Amino acid sequence: MGDAFEVIPVIDLRHGLVVRARAGMRDSYAPIVTPLAKGSAPADVARGLIEATGAATLYVADLDAIVEGASPDLASLRRIAAACPGVTLWVDAGFRDRDSADAFLSEELGRPVIGSESQTDAALVRALGDRAVFSLDTRGGQALGPACLHADAQAWPGEVIVMTLASIGTGAGPDMARLAGLAAAHPGRRFYAAGGVRGPEDLAALAAIGVAGALVASAIHDRRLGRGAVTG
Numbered sequence: 001m002g003d004a005f006e007v008i009p010v011i012d013l014r015h016g017l018v019v020r021a022r023a024g025m026r027d028s029y030a031p032i033v034t035p036l037a038k039g040s041a042p043a044d045v046a047r048g049l050i051e052a053t054g055a056a057t058l059y060v061a062d063l064d065a066i067v068e069g070a071s072p073d074l075a076s077l078r079r080i081a082a083a084c085p086g087v088t089l090w091v092d093a094g095f096r097d098r099d100s101a102d103a104f105l106s107e108e109l110g111r112p113v114i115g116s117e118s119q120t121d122a123a124l125v126r127a128l129g130d131r132a133v134f135s136l137d138t139r140g141g142q143a144l145g146p147a148c149l150h151a152d153a154q155a156w157p158g159e160v161i162v163m164t165l166a167s168i169g170t171g172a173g174p175d176m177a178r179l180a181g182l183a184a185a186h187p188g189r190r191f192y193a194a195g196g197v198r199g200p201e202d203l204a205a206l207a208a209i210g211v212a213g214a215l216v217a218s219a220i221h222d223r224r225l226g227r228g229a230v231t232g
Contacts, residue, residue: 005203005211006055006213007216008057008059009049011060013042013061016042018042020217021217021218034048035221043076043083046058053227056087057087057088058090059089059092059113066093077089090111091104092113092114095112095118095124105131111132112133116137117137128157133157133159133161134161135161136156136182138165139164159192160190161215162194166195168217171196171198190213191211192212197214
């Protein structure tokens with residue numbers, strides 16, 4: 001690969017706090033306990049993740065917006081942005097229509113992530129293009145969202161998250177076969193693994209098959225990944 005493999009730390013927000021994700025069972029997520037911060041305040045955890053990794057991008061999943069259709073938690077996002085100057089935020093707040101995505105873009109808090117699970121068709125993904133990141137969501141091998149978004153790669157922007165929800169926080173390892181197939185079939189796009197990354201060996205294996213980066217939370221909080229993983 002011409003570009004360095006990128007590790008993107010992950011924050012899951014719920015009711016204004018950072019929660020610990022596991023297997024995509026969002027209703028059971030509890031406030032995080034991590035050696036990287038005192039408490040679960042978003043700004044503190046975000047700062048700890050960036051200090052631990054040196055990452056240039058931070059992914060934020062606003063679970064209240066994704067699951068319950070709430071408005072994006074702009075107050076928490078502003079605190080995260082202030083705590084991590086120079087870091088680009090990728091924000092999934094369950095964007096379902098152009099108005100909500102445009103309103104978020106007007107805040108200049110980062111790039112919207114458009115999750116397939118939140119869509120009814122390909123219109124929003126096509127309309128935003130490379131201003132957004134697309135998340136190709138699955139759970140237990142089942143594609144989430146409209147089939148056309150999974151089947152029609154022409155609708156995808158240049159950066160695509162391959163989100164395996166059932167593997168999040170489980171240490172089960174990335175879905176290497178699916179990722180390898182996507183990277184081989186679409187060499188012009190940058191794919192990011194999400195779910196199951198355990199440590200440096202997984203990152204090396206992902207880089208070897210042409211994956212551009214990985215979204216990681218548990219392995220960073222558990223000190224299995226740090227700065228060397230991002231720059232190596």
